[in-house]
Amino acid sequence: xxxxxxxxxxxxxxxxxxxxxxxxxxxxxxxxxxxxxxxxxxxxxxxxxxxxxxxxxxxxxxxxxxxxxxxxxxxxxxxxxxxxxxxxxxxxxxxxxxxxxxxxxxxxxxxxxxxxxxxxxxxxxxxxxxxxxxxxxxxxxxxxxxxxxxxxxxxxxxxxxxxxxxxxxxxxxxxxxxxxxxxxxxxxxxxxxxxxxxxxxxxxxxxxxxxxxxxxxxxxxxxxxxxxxxxxxxxxxxxxxxxxxxxxxxxxxxxxxxxxxxxxxxxxxxxxxxxxxxxxxxxxxxxxxxxxxxxxxxxxxxxxxxxxxxxxxxxxxxxxxxxxxxxxxxxxxxxxxxxxxxxxxxxxxxxxxxxxxxxxxxxxxxxxxxxxxxxxxxxxxxxxxxxxxxxxxxxxxxxxxxxxxxxxxxxxxxxxxxxxxxxxxxxxxxxxxxxxxxxxxxxxxxxxxxxxxxxxxxxxxxxxxxxxxxxxxxxxxxxxxxxxxxxxxxxxxxxxxxxxxxxxxxxxxxxxxxxxxxxxxxxxxxxxxxxxxxxxxxxxxxxxxxxxxxxxxxxxxxxxxxxxxxxxxxxxxxxxxxxxxxxxxxxxxxxxxxxxxxxxxxxxxxxxxxxxxxx
Numbered sequence: 284x285x286x287x288x289x290x291x292x293x294x295x296x297x298x299x300x301x302x303x304x305x306x307x308x309x310x311x312x313x314x315x316x317x318x319x320x321x322x323x324x325x326x327x328x329x330x331x332x333x334x335x336x337x338x339x340x341x342x343x344x345x346x347x348x349x350x351x352x353x354x355x356x357x358x359x360x361x362x363x364x365x366x367x368x369x370x371x372x373x374x375x376x377x378x379x380x381x382x383x384x385x386x387x388x389x390x391x392x393x394x395x396x397x398x399x400x401x402x403x404x405x406x407x408x409x410x411x412x413x414x415x416x417x418x419x420x421x422x423x424x425x426x427x428x429x430x431x432x433x434x435x436x437x438x439x440x441x442x443x444x445x446x447x448x449x450x451x452x453x454x455x456x457x458x459x460x461x462x463x464x465x466x467x468x469x470x471x472x473x474x475x476x477x478x479x480x481x482x483x484x485x486x487x488x489x490x491x492x493x494x495x496x497x498x499x500x501x502x503x504x505x506x507x508x509x510x511x512x513x514x515x516x517x518x519x520x521x522x523x524x525x526x527x528x529x530x531x532x533x534x535x536x537x538x539x540x541x542x543x544x545x546x547x548x549x550x551x552x553x554x555x556x557x558x559x560x561x562x563x564x565x566x567x568x569x570x571x572x573x574x575x576x577x578x579x580x581x582x583x584x585x586x587x588x589x590x591x592x593x594x595x596x597x598x599x600x601x602x603x604x605x606x607x608x609x610x611x612x613x614x615x616x617x618x619x620x621x622x623x624x625x626x627x628x629x630x631x632x633x634x635x636x637x638x639x640x641x642x643x644x645x646x647x648x649x650x651x652x653x654x655x656x657x658x659x660x661x662x663x664x665x666x667x668x669x670x671x672x673x674x675x676x677x678x679x680x681x682x683x684x685x686x687x688x689x690x691x692x693x694x695x696x697x698x699x700x701x702x703x704x705x706x707x708x709x710x711x712x713x714x715x716x717x718x719x720x721x722x723x724x725x726x727x728x729x730x731x732x733x734x735x736x737x738x739x740x741x742x743x744x745x746x747x748x749x750x751x752x753x754x755x756x757x758x759x760x761x762x763x764x765x766x767x768x769x770x771x772x773x774x775x776x777x778x779x780x781x782x783x784x785x786x787x788x789x790x791x792x793x794x795x796x797x798x799x800x801x802x803x804x805x806x807x808x809x810x811x812x813x814x815x816x817x818x819x820x821x822x823x824x825x826x827x828x829x830x831x832x833x834x835x836x837x838x839x840x841x842x843x844x845x846x847x848x849x850x851x852x853x854x855x856x857x858x859x860x861x862x863x864x865x866x867x868x869x870x871x872x873x874x875x876x877x878x879x880x881x882x883x884x885x886x887x888x889x890x891x892x893x894x895x896x897x898x
Contacts, residue, residue: 308331308336308354308357308361308408309354309357309408309410310354310355310356310357311353311354311410311411311412312353312354312408312409312410313351313352313353313354313366313383313387313408313409313410313411314331314332314351314352314353314354314406314408314409315331315332315349315350315351315352315403315406316329316330316331316349316350316351316352316363317329317330317347317348317349318344318345318346318347318348318349318350319335319346320346321344321346322337324339325339325340326338326339326340327340327344327346329352329363331406331408332406332407333406336361337360337361338352338360338361338362338363339360339361339362339363340362340363340365344365345369348369349369350365350366350367350368350369351365351366351367351382351383351386352364352365352366353365353366354408366383366386366387367382367383367386376400376403376404377396377400379400379403380396380399380400380403381396383399383403384396384399387411387414389411389414389415390418392418392422394417394418394421394422394430395414395418397421397430397434398414398417398418398421398434398437399414401431401434401438402414405438407438407441409441413441413447416447417434417437417447420433420437420447420449420452421433421434423449428456432456432459433452433456435459436452436455436456436459437452439455439762439763440452440455443762443765445762453755454755454758454759454762455759455762455763456759457752457755457756457758457759458756458758458759458760458761458762458763458774459759459763460756460759462787462814463776463778463787463788463789463814464707464753464756464776464777464778464787465778465780465785465787465814467749467752467753467756468493468496468497468753468778470749470752471493471746471749471750471752471753472490472493473749474743474745474746474748474749475489475490475746475749475750476490477745478742478743478745478746480739480741480742480743480746481736481739481742481746482739485732485735485736488726488727488732489729489732489733489736492706492727492728492729492732493729495702495706496703496706496707496729496778497778497780498780499698499699499700499702499703499779499780500687500695500698500699501664501665501668502644502661502664502702503633503634503642503644503687503695503698504668504680504683504684504687505644505664505665505667505668505671505683506629506633506642506643506644506647506664507629507630507633507644507682507683507686507687508667508668508671508679508680508683509538509626509629509644509647509648509664509667510625510626510627510628510629510630510643510644510647511626511630511679511682511683512529512533512667512679513548513549513622513623513626513647514623514626514627514630515529516529516530516545516548516549517548517549517619517622517623517626523545526545526548527545530543530544530545530548532670533670536666536667536669536670537653537666538651538653538663538666538667538670539651540552540651540652547615549618549619549622549650549651550615551565551569551614551615551618552651552652553566553569553652554566554652554653554655555655556649556650556652556654556655557641557645557649557654557655557656557657557660558639559586559639559641560639560641560645560646560649560654561621561625561646561647561649561650562646562648562649562650562651562652562654563649564579564582564583564586565614565617565618565621565650567579568580568583568614568617569614580605583605583617584602584605587601587602587605588602589637589638590637591635591636591637592628592632592635592636592637592642592643593624593628594628597624597627597628600620600624601617601620601621601624604616604617604620605617618650621646621650622647622650622651625643625644625646625647625650626647628643629642629643629644629647630683630686631686632690633686633687633690633695634690634692634694634695634698635694636694644660644664645657645660648660648663648664651663658727668680671683693857696779699777699779700777700779700788703777703778703779704775704777705728706727706728706729707728707729707730707757708725708728708729708730708731708732709730709757709760709761709775711725711728711730711731712761729753730754730757733750733753733754734754736750737750737751737754756776760774760775760776769795769796769797770793770794770795771792771793771794771795771796771802772791772792772793773790773791773792773793774789774790774791774792775789775790776788776789776790777789777790784816785816786813786814786815786816787813787814788811788812788813789811789812789813790809790810790811790812791809791810791812792807792808792809792810793807793808793809794806794807794808804827804830805827805829805830806827806828806829807826807827808824808825808826808827809824809825809827810822810823810824810825811823811825818838818840818843819838819839820838820839820873821836821837821838822836822837822838823835823836823837824836824837827863830862830863830864831863831864831866832858832863832864832865832866833866833867833869834854834865834867834868834869835868835869835870835871836868836869836870836871837870837871837872837873838870838872838873839872839873839874841872843870844870847868847870848868851865851868854868
């Protein structure tokens with residue numbers, strides 16, 4: 284995204300207003316204040332930004348006058364020292380800045396004047412040391428970064444009490460960018476592929492991870508391919524020679540056990556499987572003694588009935604087999620039947636999940652004896668993709684991709700986003716701090732891999748710079764994801780690439796937390812900044828007030844308004860099903876948005892002692 288930043292659309296929030304954050308006061312800072320009331324002993328009520336304080340004044344002043352004050356002491360009482368005389372009403376921002384620069388004995392460089400005027404306008408407390416640091420940062424700005432954008436980032440750094448360094452500024456600026464992660468990841472991948480200085484194991488692991496990020500639907504596609512292959516082997520849909528070749532290939536890739544044969548392609552392996560998976564329940568059933576069989580049969584019946592991905596006919600088919608307790612080879616019969624239905628649903632209900640979060644392909648892999656953990660499931664599916672990719676014909680991949688396309692829905696994109704975020708490793712520091720059970724999985728995530736890579740002093744400059752660009756972007760997003768009391772902000776960037784299409788999605792969520800620490804789902808604002816192959820730059824602004832949803836779509840395609848009407852009823856029904864009410868969908872071009880923002884700013888701006896303040 285090039286023309287839109289986080290601040291462009293956000294100037295108009297749910298009520299058409301913007302609030303000024305008041306940073307905490309500290310000794311030595313200079314603030315703009317207005318005397319509201321005078322009290323005995325040179326004490327006064329002073330309006331500083333959006334808060335009123337009771338302060339001890341150095342000299343008697345007149346009520347109604349505005350001054351710049353320096354905070355002398357915070358305790359036991361707030362003491363303010365006057366820095367400038369009364370500010371004349373109507374004095375411009377530049378004039379106020381000049382007056383304050385002179386009073387603080389600061390250089391009147393272009394950068395310093397820009398900094399002081401910005402801090403005055405935003406009503407931010409500032410110290411002489413801070414201004415000197417800001418001036419140096421502005422002097423070192425790259426040519427492609429404007430002073431305004433840098434000052435907005437510096438404001439965030441000051442508010443969060445982070446160090447004012449060039450590295451921190453770069454990190455926050457990168458986090459505020461809506462350009463998406465695709466470009467920085469692709470550059471990193473290209474530099475890494477061309478480099479010969481990186482340890483081969485680490486290089487290979489990173490490249491594999493980047494491939495996973497680029498192809499979040501590989502797992503579902505592989506599951507559909509595997510389901511089709513099991514169908515062929517079980518039902519004899521192809522000539523014997525073709526089935527034998529397929530069987531040998533799957534055995535050679537360690538997808539099927541060595542005992543698999545054309546007459547028994549899915550033998551019972553006795554291997555452990557994920558808890559509550561089909562393979563796990565079947566293993567427990569086979570190991571149960573005669574007294575436990577009845578209990579296990581009841582458990583299997585209950586489990587089958589609760590499987591959302593199975594059709595009514597498929598459930599009936601399995602339940603009929605469970606009624607016959609004395610059939611020969613009952614365990615193998617059950618194994619074949621469960622494998623059959625989950626092979627079918629790996630193609631027909633690709634994104635369906637049960638109460639334990641397992642999909643049909645997960646159950647299918649567990650029945651093959653390869654699903655003890657989600658990692659082993661992923662490894663098996665990757666083997667399937669490797670086999671399909673190395674085939675002289677890509678028909679199996681094409682057919683599976685078509686099946687995935689036909690089933691793309693909210694669950695599909697939820698799957699993709701979770702897979703990408705997991706592979707990127709945005710929150711790996713939190714897992715380290717919490718001593719999480721997932722620590723052992725961190726080695727497969729991109730962020731810790733990049734941290735390890737950058738510890739190698741011998742890597743080339745090109746690899747180092749491209750790796751740092753990725754790390755800086757991820758750190759910037761984490762820094763900007765903050766909380767202010769009950770108010771929370773979350774920023775995420777998800778580079779989605781699927782079935783030949785690329786989409787950069789930047790998500791910004793603003794909301795509040797309830798007293799129990801959970802997200803208040805009744806009120807929120809969610810912004811989606813998207814860069815799409817066909818629609819190009821697109822912004823979706825979703826505002827939720829008391830579970831009433833209003834959506835504004837920004838795009839320069841004027842036909843989008845009529846197109847959106849076709850999906851309005853579907854969206855309305857979908858929101859209603861989860862307890863929300865759609866109030867409307869509004870479509871605007873970016874030019875209309877800019878005009879609206881300008882008019883809104885003009886209508887809601889008034890002048891206080893020459894300082895523009897957005898209400």
